[in-house]
Amino acid sequence: xSKEEKKVNRRxxxxxxxxxxxxxxxxxxxxxxxxxxxxxxxxxxxATTEVDISSIEPGKSITVLWRxxxxxxxxxxxxEIAEARAVNLDDLPDPQKxxxxxxxxxxxxxxxxxxxxxxGCVPLKDKGDYNGWFCPCHGSHYDVSGRIRxxxxxxxMEIPKFEFVNNNTIKIG
Amino acid sequence: xxxxxYTPTSKAGKWFNDRLPLLTLGKHLTDYPTPKNLxxxxxxxxxxxxxxxTQIVTGIVLAMHYVAHADLAFASVEHIxxxxxxxxxxxxxxxxxxSMFFLAVYIHIFRSLFYGSYKSPREVIxxxxxxxxxxxxxxxxxxxxxxxxxxxxxxxxxxxxxxSAIPLVGDSITTWLWGAYSVDNPTLNRFFSLHYLIPFLIxxxxxxxxxxxxxxxxxxxxxxxxxxxxxxxxxxHPYITIKDAFAxxxxxxxxAGFVFFTPNVxxxxxxxxxxxxxxxxxxxxxxxxxxxxxxxxxxVPDKLGGVILMFSAIFILFVLPWLDTSKVRSAVFRPIYxxxxxxxxxxxxxxxxxxxxxxxxxxxxxxxxxxxxYFLHFIVVMPIVGYLEKTDPIPMSxxxxxxxxxxxxSIARKVNDKA
Numbered sequence: 001x002s003k004e005e006k007k008v009n010r011r012x013x014x015x016x017x018x019x020x021x022x023x024x025x026x027x028x029x030x031x032x033x034x035x036x037x038x039x040x041x042x043x044x045x046x047a048t049t050e051v052d053i054s055s056i057e058p059g060k061s062i063t064v065l066w067r068x069x070x071x072x073x074x075x076x077x078x079x080e081i082a083e084a085r086a087v088n089l090d091d092l093p094d095p096q097k098x099x100x101x102x103x104x105x106x107x108x109x110x111x112x113x114x115x116x117x118x119x120g121c122v123p124l125k126d127k128g129d130y131n132g133w134f135c136p137c138h139g140s141h142y143d144v145s146g147r148i149r150x151x152x153x154x155x156x157m158e159i160p161k162f163e164f165v166n167n168n169t170i171k172i173g
Numbered sequence: 174x175x176x177x178x179y180t181p182t183s184k185a186g187k188w189f190n191d192r193l194p195l196l197t198l199g200k201h202l203t204d205y206p207t208p209k210n211l212x213x214x215x216x217x218x219x220x221x222x223x224x225x226x227t228q229i230v231t232g233i234v235l236a237m238h239y240v241a242h243a244d245l246a247f248a249s250v251e252h253i254x255x256x257x258x259x260x261x262x263x264x265x266x267x268x269x270x271x272s273m274f275f276l277a278v279y280i281h282i283f284r285s286l287f288y289g290s291y292k293s294p295r296e297v298i299x300x301x302x303x304x305x306x307x308x309x310x311x312x313x314x315x316x317x318x319x320x321x322x323x324x325x326x327x328x329x330x331x332x333x334x335x336x337s338a339i340p341l342v343g344d345s346i347t348t349w350l351w352g353a354y355s356v357d358n359p360t361l362n363r364f365f366s367l368h369y370l371i372p373f374l375i376x377x378x379x380x381x382x383x384x385x386x387x388x389x390x391x392x393x394x395x396x397x398x399x400x401x402x403x404x405x406x407x408x409x410h411p412y413i414t415i416k417d418a419f420a421x422x423x424x425x426x427x428x429a430g431f432v433f434f435t436p437n438v439x440x441x442x443x444x445x446x447x448x449x450x451x452x453x454x455x456x457x458x459x460x461x462x463x464x465x466x467x468x469x470x471x472x473v474p475d476k477l478g479g480v481i482l483m484f485s486a487i488f489i490l491f492v493l494p495w496l497d498t499s500k501v502r503s504a505v506f507r508p509i510y511x512x513x514x515x516x517x518x519x520x521x522x523x524x525x526x527x528x529x530x531x532x533x534x535x536x537x538x539x540x541x542x543x544x545x546x547y548f549l550h551f552i553v554v555m556p557i558v559g560y561l562e563k564t565d566p567i568p569m570s571x572x573x574x575x576x577x578x579x580x581x582x583s584i585a586r587k588v589n590d591k592a
Contacts (some may be wrong), residue, residue, distance in 0.1 A: 032259030032262050033234055033259075035259055036234055036260060038258055040256040040257045040258055041256040042252065042256040
């Protein structure tokens with residue numbers, strides 16, 4: 001009796017084969033329905049932004065739009081850079097050296113996503129307890145390097161992929 | 174629905190079923206006694222359900238990318254075709270899906286006409302089905318307008334102008350439909366809204382259609398009443414589900430053939446030209462599934478008369494159960510009606526053909542002959558043939574023809590003669 005139960009017969013094979021082919025077919029139909037909600041080619045075409053930085057004075061910053069999000073470009077003074085580098089890493093919730101957040105040789109340029117890592121609001125510049133940014137939504141304080149110092153945000157503000165096309169132009173993305 | 178008692182085996186199932194008897198409904202649907210002689214013409218109900226779901230799913234997806242504005246609609250459809258991930262696939266499924274939907278519904282309707290499924294006690298199923306068919310035509314027409322190409326625009330203009338044939342208030346009604354003084358942005362906007370609404374109305378009617386079906390149970394190729402459950406029936410699952418699934422697969426292969434190999438063959442190339450209110454295309458034709466009615470419209474040399482006749486061609490079907498006087502349902506046992514049935518099929522196909530041709534010369538003559546026969550078939554042929562026809566002997570039960578190898582009339586008759 002038990003011998004017969006274990007025996008795989010033709011019908012079991014047909015069932016398994018049918019279900020397998022059916023599952024693959026259903027998956028092949030469902031995937032386009034899901035993928036259509038991902039960014040389309042028109043959105044992907046907006047994936048890079050070039051910015052002219054020639055007119056930014058030291059100590060000033062501008063905000064540009066990249067992929068629908070604000071990007072802060074700040075030309076920092078030497079005092080600000082010194083301040084950012086004097087911080088003890090042990091005091092940081094998300095330890096990261098200021099040197100790692102800028103391109104070496106272009107240390108005055110801080111290019112970062114102007115999006116609070118808590119819930120996505122845009123922090124205000126030159127506000128907060130650390131001479132950097134302050135998010136009005138839930139009170140996160142960022143320092144002059146854009147690192148989280150106090151408040152609910154878990155990580156430092158993100159540095160996007162960018163490069164210097166020449167001395168006056170930055171390409172983000 | 175049948176009032177059979179059903180108790181779920183699990184405690185949780187029983188708890189839920191006492192509060193909402195969904196499990197009882199599920200049990201009813203799987204056990205539903207179905208005549209065991211249903212042939213493949215009976216698989217189109219399931220196929221049509223599949224078509225409706227496909228149109229709703231792909232339609233919801235397309236609405237995520239489409240813009241219902243006269244200035245942006247055409248470009249947004251091209252955006253779907255070129256930019257959106259798999260947008261070309263989803264749009265081609267939706268546009269060809271409409272054609273496949275109508276192909277299936279026409280087979281479904283003619284199945285009903287051949288086997289007398291519209292006759293007592295199934296009149297309400299038939300009438301709900303016709304309401305679904307009317308809504309399908311409305312949805313298909315409005316959907317064709319949305320890409321805002323030349324055929325969209327001029328199709329909308331011609332169809333909405335049908336209402337201007339109504340005496341006295343015709344022009345006001347047409348203006349009201351447009352929301353403007355011609356087919357324009359307000360028209361497009363409301364058509365989009367209604368095009369999104371109608372499928373859900375259809376879905377509701379489909380539920381009623383199936384509910385009404387489950388009261389008397391399925392008709393069958395022999396067309397006789399059967400006791401259920403009995404040796405003449407099989408449970409819906411797995412017998413009918415597997416048969417429906419197989420037919421659906423074959424249908425999907427044909428569907429996929431259109432989508433992947435000739436996605437535009439059923440459309441009109443003029444609809445890839447953006448709508449232009451200043452220029453009418455040389456040859457306006459509706460989608461293929463509306464052509465027979467278009468031929469009837471054009472066959473009448475009077476504006477109001479053509480419109481009335483075209484709508485009558487559909488509304489006459491609503492009283493069909495009372496125009497058919499025959500006591501026998503299935504055309505298998507109706508030698509005279511069977512011939513007229515095929516004449517009607519040929520007549521409707523011919524009307525469809527001449528509807529696609531210019532309304533002149535021989536085509537106009539054929540359209541008029543076809544139109545006259547169409548109405549004669551329902552008003553004269555069906556009542557008189559039903560009354561006078563000597564029908565073939567009907568088997569006592571469907572087991573007889575099934576066990577002797579098929580529902581062919583000759584075999585059934587032989588069996589009947591022996592008995």
